[in-house]
Amino acid sequence: MKAMMLSGIRQMEMKDIPEPTLINPDDVKIKMAVVGVCGSDIHYYTQGKIGSQKVEYPFTVGHEGAGIVVSTGPAVKRVKPGDVIAIEPAMPCGECDQCLCGRHHTCRKLRFLGCPGQAEGCLMEYIVMPEGSCFPLTGILTPDHGAISEPLAIGIYAVKKSGGVKGQRIGILGFGPIGMSVMLAAKAEEADSFYITDKIDERLAIALKDGADFTANPLKGNITEEILREKPSGLDIVFECCGQQEAFDQAVDLLKPGGRLVVVGIPEFDRWSMNVETTRRREISLQFIRRQVDCVEPALEMMKTRMINVEKMVTHRFPFNKTKEAFDLVAGYKDGVMKAMIDF
Numbered sequence: 001m002k003a004m005m006l007s008g009i010r011q012m013e014m015k016d017i018p019e020p021t022l023i024n025p026d027d028v029k030i031k032m033a034v035v036g037v038c039g040s041d042i043h044y045y046t047q048g049k050i051g052s053q054k055v056e057y058p059f060t061v062g063h064e065g066a067g068i069v070v071s072t073g074p075a076v077k078r079v080k081p082g083d084v085i086a087i088e089p090a091m092p093c094g095e096c097d098q099c100l101c102g103r104h105h106t107c108r109k110l111r112f113l114g115c116p117g118q119a120e121g122c123l124m125e126y127i128v129m130p131e132g133s134c135f136p137l138t139g140i141l142t143p144d145h146g147a148i149s150e151p152l153a154i155g156i157y158a159v160k161k162s163g164g165v166k167g168q169r170i171g172i173l174g175f176g177p178i179g180m181s182v183m184l185a186a187k188a189e190e191a192d193s194f195y196i197t198d199k200i201d202e203r204l205a206i207a208l209k210d211g212a213d214f215t216a217n218p219l220k221g222n223i224t225e226e227i228l229r230e231k232p233s234g235l236d237i238v239f240e241c242c243g244q245q246e247a248f249d250q251a252v253d254l255l256k257p258g259g260r261l262v263v264v265g266i267p268e269f270d271r272w273s274m275n276v277e278t279t280r281r282r283e284i285s286l287q288f289i290r291r292q293v294d295c296v297e298p299a300l301e302m303m304k305t306r307m308i309n310v311e312k313m314v315t316h317r318f319p320f321n322k323t324k325e326a327f328d329l330v331a332g333y334k335d336g337v338m339k340a341m342i343d344f
Contacts, residue, residue, distance in 0.1 A: 036064035062121035066146025086146030155181025157292035174242025202336025
């Protein structure tokens with residue numbers, strides 16, 4: 001079968017590799033239908049690493065996926081051949097202290113699609129996953145919904161961990177797919193208002209259409225001053241969704257005393273810094289987000305019932321053999337890209 005593999009910094013090659021087979025009783029073999037290009041995939045593409053997780057070439061990334069069940073092991077009951085499914089990329093052990101206390105997203109032995117040292121990604125024609133990672137797509141749900149359920153679940157989880165957004169004034173710094181997922185989840189939870197920033201004007205236009213109360217481009221002005229003119233008392237919660245120190249600093253300045261800063265973005269650097277005077281005197285609460293836990297099914301249900309509409313998220317599509325073009329587009333923030341989708 002074909003797999004699109006990283007072969008160096010900003011390099012990709014289509015390679016022939018053996019087709020995977022069922023090994024465990026709960027294994028599910030899947031023919032891939034679509035894969036979304038994620039920002040973490042781009043880190044591996046352009047930097048070759050995220051923190052201590054370093055790529056050993058060749059390596060396949062990709063973890064936002066949906067596909068069609070081809071075959072199943074004898075213990076599988078949730079799905080059957082022919083089912084179209086969303087794929088949860090995390091494969092926890094189910095036995096460590098983290099799994100046993102309900103934190104399977106921080107499993108001590110976690111295997112995650114497209115994560116170096118853990119598991120090859122899903123930018124290949126077939127993959128095998130455990131039954132627990134397979135979620136049937138029913139009703140109006142399409143493979144695109146299945147792929148989008150991964151970033152959307154992170155947005156839902158971030159909102160959940162923020163301490164509650166109903167009636168709150170929300171800032172979202174960085175309106176890529178994760179920032180958009182946060183906004184959609186917070187809208188569903190009846191947040192009061194949204195103050196959105198991004199360096200791509202086309203993304204800000206999407207935010208306005210989705211109900212943002214205020215948008216601004218930090219390349220074109222002082223977004224902190226602009227937002228505080230609108231809300232002099234500050235914002236209740238700010239989600240940092242771009243992994244930039246500048247945005248972290250802006251978030252602190254935007255928060256009211258007692259406000260909450262939720263860090264969702266993945267930075268390319270090794271250490272965050274913060275203003276001790278501001279964070280201490282304002283008693284800012286800080287919450288970091290690590291992927292998600294138990295939010296895939298809620299994400300699918302909210303899309304199925306139209307509580308959340310993700311139709312504006314996918315802006316570009318590429319065939320499987322043009323995957324590198326998709327990665328170059330996303331890495332360069334070109335053409336107003338929000339989410340690029342790879343079609344098999």
